[in-house]
Amino acid sequence: MPLDPQISARLKRDAAGLVCAVVQQHDTREVLMVAWMDDAALAETLTSGRAVYWSRSRQELWRKGDTSGHIQRVVRVSVDCDGDALLLEVDQTGPACHTGTRTCFEAGGDLGAVDGLAGDAA
Template identity: 70%
Template structure:
C-alpha cells in the first residue's frame, strides 16, 4: 500500500529530473550520437524528443523522432538492424546524447555499417603544439 505522499513515477512520461537536464532545440529535440559500445565506432546521428528518450531508456532499444516523417521510429523494426542500448550519457551542456549500443547489422540506411563510411572530406591534419 502506498502512502498518500508517495509519488508513483508515471511510466508514460520522461522522468522530470532527466527532462530538466535537457537543452532542446526549437523543435524540442536533442541530437543523439549513436556509438558501438565495444569498438567506439560512431554509427549514426539521430534526433530525440522527450518521448523518444523515454522509450530508449525504458525499452532497451533506440527510438528516434523522424524530422522528415514527423513520427517515432525504432531502429531495426523494418530492417532488422536493431540497436540494443548499453548506456546513455548526456553531454555537459544537456544538448546532446551519446547512446552506446550493440548494433545488429548495418546502422546506415544505405547498408553501410556506419553513416560515416562513405564520404571523407579533405582536411588538413593538425598536430598539437608543444608547450616547451
C-alpha cells in the first residue's frame, strides 16, 4: 500500500529518501532508539500497527521484532514541524537495542556533558 500523498507531501527526506524516526516508549516517554523510514516503511507502519523501518545496512524493509521477537506495537506516529523527523510512540516488547539493552542510548552511554541547569537558582 503506498503512502498517502498528503502525508508524503509533508515529509522532507534526506538524499537517500529517508526520514529520521525517533522511537519512544508511549507510557514512560523513554527514548528507545532512532531508525530510518522510507515511504514504504511509513505506509506499512501506519496501516499495520507494527513499527517498520528501512535498514540502511541490509538495504531492505525491517519489521522490528520479526527475528528477535522484540516487536514494537505502534500507539501513535507524529511528524515534527519541519517534516524532517518522525516520532513513533510504541509499546516495546523486550529490549529495543540489538545489543540486548532496553534502549540504544543505554548501550551507547553518557558522553559527560556539562549540566547547564546545575548552577540555576530555584
